[in-house]
Structure formats: structure tokens, C-alpha cells
Amino acid sequence: MGDIEEVFDLFTQDGVILKQAQASYMQFLNSLGTVYINEAKTDPRERFLEWKPNDITVDSDMQDQEWAVVNTIQKRTRTISGSLPSDYSNRLRSLRVPFRDIKSFKSSHKNRELTVYNGQGDTICIFLFQTNCDHMAGHLKKFMKVVPSKRDRNLYYVQDNTLEIQQLTKSFAELNLPTDDSGIWRLVRNFQTQPVETTFEAFSKVTTLMYKTMDKKEISDHDREALNKSITEYGSNNTTDFAGNSNDYEVVATVPELPVRPEFPRLKPLSQELWRDHMDFEGKIEDVESVKNLIFRGGICPSIRKEVWKYLLEYYPWTSTYKERQNLAENLKDEYYKMKLQWKTITKTQEDNFSDYRDRKSLIEKDVNRTDRTVEFFAGDNNKNLNTLFEILMTFVMYNFDLGYVQGMSDLLSPILQLVEDEVESFWCFVGFMKIMSSNFDIDQAGMKEQFKKLQELLAFFSPNLSNYLNEHDSANMFFCFRWLLVWFKRELSQDDVMRFWEVLWTGLPCQNFHLLIAVTILDNEKEALMANGNGFTEILKHINDLSGKLDIDTIFNKAEGVYHQLKNAEHLTDNVRAILGLPLAPSSSNSASSSIAREMSLASDACASNGSAPRCSVENVRISPDENSYERSISGSYL
Amino acid sequence: MAKTYDYLFKLLLIGDSGVGKTCVLFRFSEDAFNTTFISTIGIDFKIRTIDLDGKKIKLQIWDTAGQERFRTITTAYYRGAMGIMLVYDITNEKSFENIKNWIRNIEENASADVEKMLLGNKCELEEKRQVSKERGEQLAIEYGIKFIETSAKASIRVEEAFFTLARDIKAKMEKKLEASNPPKGGHQLRASEPQRKPPSWLSRCTLL
Numbered sequence: 057m058g059d060i061e062e063v064f065d066l067f068t069q070d071g072v073i074l075k076q077a078q079a080s081y082m083q084f085l086n087s088l089g090t091v092y093i094n095e096a097k098t099d100p101r102e103r104f105l106e107w108k109p110n111d112i113t114v115d116s117d118m119q120d121q122e123w124a125v126v127n128t129i130q131k132r133t134r135t136i137s138g139s140l141p142s143d144y145s146n147r148l149r150s151l152r153v154p155f156r157d158i159k160s161f162k163s164s165h166k167n168r169e170l171t172v173y174n175g176q177g178d179t180i181c182i183f184l185f186q187t188n189c190d191h192m193a194g195h196l197k198k199f200m201k202v203v204p205s206k207r208d209r210n211l212y213y214v215q216d217n218t219l220e221i222q223q224l225t226k227s228f229a230e231l232n233l234p235t236d237d238s239g240i241w242r243l244v245r246n247f248q249t250q251p252v253e254t255t256f257e258a259f260s261k262v263t264t265l266m267y268k269t270m271d272k273k274e275i276s277d278h279d280r281e282a283l284n285k286s287i288t289e290y291g292s293n294n295t296t297d298f299a300g301n302s303n304d305y306e307v308v309a310t311v312p313e314l315p316v317r318p319e320f321p322r323l324k325p326l327s328q329e330l331w332r333d334h335m336d337f338e339g340k341i342e343d344v345e346s347v348k349n350l351i352f353r354g355g356i357c358p359s360i361r362k363e364v365w366k367y368l369l370e371y372y373p374w375t376s377t378y379k380e381r382q383n384l385a386e387n388l389k390d391e392y393y394k395m396k397l398q399w400k401t402i403t404k405t406q407e408d409n410f411s412d413y414r415d416r417k418s419l420i421e422k423d424v425n426r427t428d429r430t431v432e433f434f435a436g437d438n439n440k441n442l443n444t445l446f447e448i449l450m451t452f453v454m455y456n457f458d459l460g461y462v463q464g465m466s467d468l469l470s471p472i473l474q475l476v477e478d479e480v481e482s483f484w485c486f487v488g489f490m491k492i493m494s495s496n497f498d499i500d501q502a503g504m505k506e507q508f509k510k511l512q513e514l515l516a517f518f519s520p521n522l523s524n525y526l527n528e529h530d531s532a533n534m535f536f537c538f539r540w541l542l543v544w545f546k547r548e549l550s551q552d553d554v555m556r557f558w559e560v561l562w563t564g565l566p567c568q569n570f571h572l573l574i575a576v577t578i579l580d581n582e583k584e585a586l587m588a589n590g591n592g593f594t595e596i597l598k599h600i601n602d603l604s605g606k607l608d609i610d611t612i613f614n615k616a617e618g619v620y621h622q623l624k625n626a627e628h629l630t631d632n633v634r635a636i637l638g639l640p641l642a643p644s645s646s647n648s649a650s651s652s653i654a655r656e657m658s659l660a661s662d663a664c665a666s667n668g669s670a671p672r673c674s675v676e677n678v679r680i681s682p683d684e685n686s687y688e689r690s691i692s693g694s695y696l
Numbered sequence: 697m698a699k700t701y702d703y704l705f706k707l708l709l710i711g712d713s714g715v716g717k718t719c720v721l722f723r724f725s726e727d728a729f730n731t732t733f734i735s736t737i738g739i740d741f742k743i744r745t746i747d748l749d750g751k752k753i754k755l756q757i758w759d760t761a762g763q764e765r766f767r768t769i770t771t772a773y774y775r776g777a778m779g780i781m782l783v784y785d786i787t788n789e790k791s792f793e794n795i796k797n798w799i800r801n802i803e804e805n806a807s808a809d810v811e812k813m814l815l816g817n818k819c820e821l822e823e824k825r826q827v828s829k830e831r832g833e834q835l836a837i838e839y840g841i842k843f844i845e846t847s848a849k850a851s852i853r854v855e856e857a858f859f860t861l862a863r864d865i866k867a868k869m870e871k872k873l874e875a876s877n878p879p880k881g882g883h884q885l886r887a888s889e890p891q892r893k894p895p896s897w898l899s900r901c902t903l904l
Contacts, residue, residue: 538738
């Protein structure tokens, strides 16, 4: 493209605020501007969606006399980073999106917002209109070939955004197509014989037809394959630009259904009698899986909770004898006091010269004073338990200085200390819990981000409607689940409930990342409320935060376990989901098909890729591991 | 559904852990103070609608976790904020020193023209003061922003702080609107625009 560029304005609208765009346009976010539909007189001609901010400068010169300490001399200048668009200097102040990059767009918020997507589930930009975006959307529909989404009437998929398509005078909607198979084949045959212009039109007809017929499941797999084959062959024999665009045509596949969810009523908590029954004469626990399973199904009776937690949190090995435990406890006690002595003996001067230590200490001091102060155990002034909380966390800093102290850790320690009471034992139990949780407190938050991603994938598979909704409403990042995941629902539950909740999760049953299935379950329960009134991120976050104190953990466990079995037995289960849940992967032959379906289902769009391959994973592909077998056995055992 | 406000302003509270962001917000939104504090995990917000020069302004105020570790998550919320309260604790030197880091965070993550304000909280704890009022004022001058000392606990000037920030945002916004001046809204042809000739529905050439 040359330096001088002729541009026609095809459409323009004032009073449009840029709400979201690529990071390099950050400085223009929330600025008022104008949107244009432009055509550049390049060869081939290209069309753009363009937004330019109004050229106004606002300084911070405020005339409020009450505020004497204002200085307006300093004007901030932003450093231009290397990642800005190449034409940044020319077009410093405009956002330009070529039509070819636009794969779908959508109006929302009573048609005041227009969101433009790139087809990979990502938003290119969001505009907020002072009036409404009807005219803009209308013109986009006129200049590109679009079809409305079946699920969301405000969402439009771009079928073809090349300029040639505008030669077609018939609008997509006007085409009345026969729905019988012979019609399809006639059209397909015509691909080979008709001139290019006609082919374009025919092509769009086929797509429409496929949309319609696929939706009704009237097209057989055989026909679908043959049809795809013919389209592919057409593309490979043709040298026009259009052939390469065949990927833009999308075929809607219906989402395969999950098996019926089995019920898993909760059992009574593990009782003292049963616990003793599992212990042999030396004090070793026999049949650990059976004990874990009982805990998973009903929690632990409060009278033995204190003892059993020490096993669950790996303070005691399950197979240790009375004698071994005694020795172990003594060794660990020594180790604890060594570490405690280390920070206890730091002098004032040392501390003054040790900022990393000081920072950690100050964070702990702040948080200890605001941890569970409404729980009787930590309530009141000069509560000695607060001091124990402080000392354990300080000793943990010496145990793992790099991880140090991060907000949320005091929440994880508090129920342990309240139950176990003993300082040393609480410390080592906390260490055991932190082994599971430490990645939540990574410096770069990589562990949390990883969990958001996994949660997103699970939700996309289990509840695609909700997942699509979140994608389309700025909530795909799942950040609203941050508190849930960081401290395992500690802030959502009462102290009693959180103890039962955690001990169930500590069993590691029935699968890896079961806490994410719990999140999926709660989200699915709240689906209606979350998707009501076109809720966006703000409303969704509010709703989720307000669930605190309202969750019934027995109902949630029951359903979450059912959800696990639904997923495990789903014929179209993807390798991604298998990996998250720690299930064995499917044999490689069906890998590509199933994982491509996983991707498709997690897309914001309700469409699949053009190859239209149907999800066909056989039940045999899901292998049951020996562990699972024993787990299944123990479940049936506990029922008997 | 009739709108119950004229403007919606999104504000953000940032500052070190334990400076009292949540308490300041609680004081403003509920006019209350909770002595059983709890640290903020993740992010939350509260709403209060205020009257300002005859306009109803809905303030959506976001409260963030202060610890540095969570910045990669919390900075995601900077985007779209129209006003940011930078809060420090007058009894904690470090929280004051860190304001410059918070400012840098804003520059990297928030929109360029976001309104900022400096808040020295816990001013009821005069006997524990580590940061003088003058130093707070000086820092505000350096950044060209307003400054106020508040106490969420004793309910001192919290209201004033939020009203001031809201008023400044409103003034800036109205100035912008005036400058862009769309008399009736909708898609109109522009009368004039820098660097660009008036476009029309028909084709028109522009040199860029």
C-alpha cells in the first residue's frame, strides 16, 4: 500500500465511544469518536471499519477553589512501545479493521453496543453508540454477506467479506431453496459447470441449505462427507481467489447431548467406629481408598476430624504405625522450632536491612488481624490464637521464603488451626495444604490463569450455552471465579461447611480438579440468573460474589459428582477435558476428531469448521484405569 | 425500563494492602464502618448514586486486592475506569512510597485521560502518623492531581473525596461532549473534522 491512499467514506456515524480494542489503542478507550465504513482504492479494493477519536484535548485544569494543590503544568506523554501497528505514525489516532478480519459482529445493550469479532473467539473491538448501532449494523450487513446466528438474533456471522460478493444482488434471506437432496446435488454439479459469478451465488445457496438441513439433522453422514468432498475438490481445482476462502463457510453442527446425570446422595460422615475398624493392631490404616471414599461421600465426623485431617494433609502417612507417628511427630516438632527460631532471632538491624523479610512480615501482620475475626476462636482483642496464626505464617515464610506470604494463605490456615489447635501440627498440616494450593500464589499468577483456562474448557463442554454467553459478554476470562478458586470457596462458606468441603476435596476423588467441576456445577445452577437481562461482566461478578453464604454444599457435591460421571461417559468427551480430569486419553485415531470438536464447541460462535466432521467417538475409546475400577468398586461397596 | 441515572462513572480504588480501601468504600456506600475487617480477595464493587449539579450520577466503585502478587489480575480492571483513587495509609510510610508504583501501574494499564486522586487514609490516627500532610500535598502537586486526607473510621472527608472525583470526571466528560457536539446524536454528517474532509454518503476521495 502506498503512502498516499484514496479512501471513500461509505458510511459515517458520530458519537461513538471506543470501549474495547487491542492494547495499542488503550489510550483511546472510552474516548468519543466517529466510526466510518471506508473503501480504499487499492487493487484489489479493500473495505475497512474505521474509528477515529474526536480531536480534543482535555487538560486537568479544574477550577475548584477548595483544591489548592493542583498543578496542571505536567502533561503526561506516553511512551510508544515497539508493539504498535506498523502504520502507527501515519494513523496514530485511528483504529482500522479490514473487512477481511471481521468474522462476526453483534449488537447488545439495547443496540447501543456493537462488538466485532475475529472468528477465533476474540473481540476485535467494541463500540458504544450514543444513540444506537442500528444504522451501522445495517450498513455492515449491506456491505458484507452475513447470516444471523440461530441462538442470538443480535449476532451475525460474516459469510463473505470480499468486495465481489457485493455484486450479488439477491440478499441471502431472499433465496428460497429447495430442501430435498436432489436440490443439493444439482447445485453441486453446477459448481463445475457454471461461470464464476454464478458459482458465488450457488455457493452461498449451498451454505444456506446446509445451515437449514444440518439444523434439522436431515443430512446423512454419507451425504455430508460427499458434499464436503465435492466442495473441497471444487476448491482445489479452481484458481480464483474465492476457492481459498471456502474456510469462511461454516457448517453448524448440533451439540451432542451428555448422558443422563446419575444421582449421588450424600452419606453419613466417617464415624469413629468405622475409622477404628480401618486401623490394624499397629495403627496402620488398611484399605486407604475405602477410607478416602467414605470421606468423599460424607465428610468426617467432628469427633475424629482432627485426627483424620493429619492423614489427609500428609502430616502422617496413611500406612504409618503408632510408633512411627510418634517419631515423626518429634522430628517434625524439632524442625518446626528450628525454623521458628530463625525468624525469632532476627535482630532489629537485620530486619532493617532485609526488606523482603520486612515486606512479608508486614503483610502477615495486616492479614492476621483481619482473618475470621467473626469466628469465636479468633474473636476479640488480644486473642492468643491470632498470635499463633501469626507465628505459623512467619515460620512458613522461613520454610518457603520464595513463596513467602500471599493474601489468602491466612484463610487457608485459619480452619486448620481452629481444628488442630496445636501450633506445630497445624503448621505441618498447613504445609500439606499448601502443596496442593501453592500454584494459586505464583508470582505471575500462572497457576490461577491455568485454572481459569481449565474451568473455561470444562464449562464449554458441559454447559456450552452458558459458556457462549460468557464469551459474548466480556466474561470469558472467568475472573469472577477468582475468589472461589484462590481459597477453595473459603469466603463463600461458613467455617463448619468449609471444613467439610475441604476434607472432601482433599481425598482427590473422584478425579483431578474436582473443585473445578464444583465451580462448573454452581455456574450451571446459576445459569438462568447469570444469563438474564443481557448481564455483562459487572452483573455476573456481582451475582457470583453475592452467592457467598448461600451455597448448599451437599446439593452441590451431589450434582458435581453426577456431572463428573456425565462427562466421563460422554461419547464426545474431548482429550482436553480428559486431561483436566486426569482420565486416560482416547486412542490417537479419534484424537483429532474429538479435539477439533472440543475447540469448536468452546468457540464463541455456534458454528463448526467447514469440514463438518460429525462427533463420533465410540464408548470403547474411554478406557477405565485400574484406579477408577477400584474407585467404582469402593463406591458400590459403600452403598452395600 | 427507565434509566435511574444520567451518567455512570466507573471508579477504582487502588493502593497497598491494608491502607483501608474497602473501609473507605464501605463508608461511602453504606456510611458505616466495620471493625471486623476482612482482606479483599479478587475484586468487588459497590454502587452509589449521587446528585451532582442536577444530574444523577451512578458511581460504580471497584475495590481491588492490594497485594502486589495479584496485580496481573487486578490491572485487568483498570481498563475502562474513568477515575482512580490512589489510597495510602498516613501511619504507614511504605504505603506512601508505593504510590509512585501505583501511578506507574495506572500509566501502563488505564486509559490516558483517567482522573486520579490521592487519598491519605486513617487520618484519625494522628499519634501514629508517619506521613505528614505536606508530603501528601507535595506528591499530589508532582503528579498534578488532587489530594485529600480521609478517615473511613471517623467518617472524615470520604464523601467529599468521591464527590470531588465525580465532579472532575463529569466536567471532563461534558467538555468532551461539547467539543464533539452531536446536537441530536445519531449518524450525522460532520461539519468539520481535523485532517479529514467532510465525508458524504457518496464516495469522496481523501488524502491521508
